[in-house]
Amino acid sequence: MPNLALHQAILRCVESIPRGRVMSYGDIAEYCGANTPRLVGHVLRVDGGTVPWHRVVRADGSLATHKSDHQRELLEVEGVRFRGERVDIARYRWDGAQSTVARSRASCSRSSCSATGTA
Secondary structure (H helix, E strand, O other): OOOHHHHHHHHHHHHHHHOOOEEEEHHHHHOOOOHHHHHHHHHHHHHHHHOOOHHHHHOHHHHHHOHHHHHHHHHHHHOOEOOEEEEHHHHHHHHOOOOHHOOOOOOOHHHHHHHOOOO
16 A cells, blocks of 8 residues: 555655756655655656656756656746756755745655655
């Protein structure tokens, strides 16, 4: 049976990524206490249409293979620049520290995930 609290924490985390910033699957997994970045990918595949999924990239800045053109288009509209086929991770990675969602305890920070018993 899937962990609904963890699933929701992952979606909240993705939802909290500001325009023009990105997080990797691994970043989100770490913040939310998921045991693998693949779980983040699974949650986005199943229920990602309600959040800005395009702001989630691979650790090396590459995009989702099956949606890369659309994902790149959405990110470029938000001001994200690329180095070749990859997001400039050093410049656009977001650490979640400035989230208004985090201040309201609805973010994916480790403390909120711990509070839900998912970490």
